[in-house]
Amino acid sequence: MEALCPISLRRCERPPEMQLGAMAGQVDDEGLDGSGIPIRQLCRTSAPILSLARLTSAPIPARPHRLRPRTPCGPSRGPVLLASRAGIILLADAAHPAPSVLSSMVLYHLAVFKLPVWVLRRIEKIMRSFLWMKPGATPGTRPHPLVNWRTVCRPKELGGLGVLDLERFGRAMRLRWLWYAWTDPDRPWIGTENPCDDTDMELFRASTEITLGDGAKCLFWHDHWMQGGALRHQFPDLFTIATRKRRTVQKELHQQNWIRSLARISTMAQLQQFVALWTTMQGVALQPHPDLIRWRWTESGIYTTASAYRYQFMGSCAPFRSAKFWKGHAEAKCRFFAWIALHGKILTADNLALRGWPHDPICKLCQIHHETVQHLTLDCHFSTSVREQIFAWNGTIGVPPPPGGNSLNDWWDETISHLPKEKKREASGAIIYSMWGVWKERNRRVFQNTALQPAAVAALVKEDIAQRAYAHTQDPGDGIVAQQS
Ligand SMILES: [Zn+2]
Numbered sequence: 079m080e081a082l083c084p085i086s087l088r089r090c091e092r093p094p095e096m097q098l099g100a101m102a103g104q105v106d107d108e109g110l111d112g113s114g115i116p117i118r119q120l121c122r123t124s125a126p127i128l129s130l131a132r133l134t135s136a137p138i139p140a141r142p143h144r145l146r147p148r149t150p151c152g153p154s155r156g157p158v159l160l161a162s163r164a165g166i167i168l169l170a171d172a173a174h175p176a177p178s179v180l181s182s183m184v185l186y187h188l189a190v191f192k193l194p195v196w197v198l199r200r201i202e203k204i205m206r207s208f209l210w211m212k213p214g215a216t217p218g219t220r221p222h223p224l225v226n227w228r229t230v231c232r233p234k235e236l237g238g239l240g241v242l243d244l245e246r247f248g249r250a251m252r253l254r255w256l257w258y259a260w261t262d263p264d265r266p267w268i269g270t271e272n273p274c275d276d277t278d279m280e281l282f283r284a285s286t287e288i289t290l291g292d293g294a295k296c297l298f299w300h301d302h303w304m305q306g307g308a309l310r311h312q313f314p315d316l317f318t319i320a321t322r323k324r325r326t327v328q329k330e331l332h333q334q335n336w337i338r339s340l341a342r343i344s345t346m347a348q349l350q351q352f353v354a355l356w357t358t359m360q361g362v363a364l365q366p367h368p369d370l371i372r373w374r375w376t377e378s379g380i381y382t383t384a385s386a387y388r389y390q391f392m393g394s395c396a397p398f399r400s401a402k403f404w405k406g407h408a409e410a411k412c413r414f415f416a417w418i419a420l421h422g423k424i425l426t427a428d429n430l431a432l433r434g435w436p437h438d439p440i441c442k443l444c445q446i447h448h449e450t451v452q453h454l455t456l457d458c459h460f461s462t463s464v465r466e467q468i469f470a471w472n473g474t475i476g477v478p479p480p481p482g483g484n485s486l487n488d489w490w491d492e493t494i495s496h497l498p499k500e501k502k503r504e505a506s507g508a509i510i511y512s513m514w515g516v517w518k519e520r521n522r523r524v525f526q527n528t529a530l531q532p533a534a535v536a537a538l539v540k541e542d543i544a545q546r547a548y549a550h551t552q553d554p555g556d557g558i559v560a561q562q563s
Pocket residue numbers: 441442443444445446447453454458459460
């Protein structure tokens with residue numbers, strides 16, 4: 079087990095009081111520190127959560143912990159090193175948001191055990207609270223997610239935030255057991271029970287190609303050693319009546335043993351499949367070398383956890399091209415706002431109505447049309463005026479949105495499609511900041527009863543863009559932020 083898992087067996091023998099269930103039960107009760115990350119809880123719960131005992135949801139008493147920040151911690155940015163009593167160190171900074179840090183805490187467990195569903199759901203609940211909880215919210219406040227968690231957990235290029243889907247990632251990590259059982263049979267745990275279930279096995283077989291050698295490793299009915307997939311799928315009626323379902327190809331081909339296991343053929347369909355299988359078997363010949371296996375999702379043919387994780391999203395469609403705003407020249411919070419807007423989930427009047435929350439259906443900016451995401455971000459003449467002033471300022475030639483026409487996503491793609499790479503990022507940044515400025519103006523009118531004209535909003539947006547550009551101006555010589563000339 080040690081050869082596979084980065085954690086020693088000695089740590090696995092720690093008492094069950096450090097179990098994962100405790101983490102799920104305690105974090106909700108605490109507030110956040112100045113950096114927006116609950117350092118105390120992370121330290122407490124980042125203790126080794128390994129135990130061979132069954133996980134329990136029963137609460138346990140909190141244990142003392144230590145926090146050893148190794149680098150200066152800013153109020154909201156800057157790296158924070160978290161060291162637990164067991165030496166597991168986590169790094170949280172602006173580039174690694176809290177959900178990713180939290181998910182990293184359970185990776186040790188996921189590599190070895192199949193976590194119960196309730197544990198995964200509780201961890202997801204904590205991660206969801208981190209993402210959607212209002213900063214400074216009192217403990218116990220219920221978050222109001224704007225985007226479905228399954229969407230959040232999709233890769234960025236598929237419209238998500240790239241937060242790890244723990245269930246899928248755990249499955250991807252467990253496939254490592256099956257891979258090493260094939261490729262490194264000298265490992266000491268070979269022959270013991272592994273944590274993989276039937277779904278894991280199916281995923282592994284669908285992800286691998288086997289070149290038949292001596293047939294001593296691959297299973298006759300289950301593995302993909304024939305063209306067209308596993309025999310159990312090609313001949314399902316025969317597999318139902320087969321008496322020895324887990325024998326290797328070598329044993330089944332020896333003296334035609336596979337025919338003896340199909341002695342219970344009784345229907346015409348089974349007989350037809352038997353003839354087809356018999357015909358197929360005539361072309362099979364064992365080779366003197368061992369069976370070879372190849373991972374289908376990497377060029378090298380070697381298993382990687384990342385490729386196994388990505389494969390589980392195969393067939394998913396992206397709702398929009400995400401590169402345009404993730405690579406746009408804008409702050410992370412503004413790109414995050416653009417991501418929500420492209421999903422159509424910002425809390426405009428139409429979405430407030432869906433939630434049954436108080437709202438004014440008329441747009442606060444033009445006082446004419448109904449307030450929707452499409453109207454506020456694209457069609458409203460106030461938004462258009464702000465955006466045109468920004469485009470005129472930075473030299474972007476904007477495409478006017480056709481009335482009642484395409485969506486924000488289509489208009490955005492059309493606007494930046496003809497631009498060179500770097501200019502695309504600038505134009506996307508201008509679009510993001512324009513939407514952000516209009517959204518803040520809308521909120522000022524709703525919550526503060528104050529109003530600015532489009533020119534004033536555009537001036538604020540220009541200031542945001544200029545400040546962001548200044549902050550990202552790096553001196554190539556020593557990496558120090560250059561002084562404004
Ligand atoms: Zn309007």
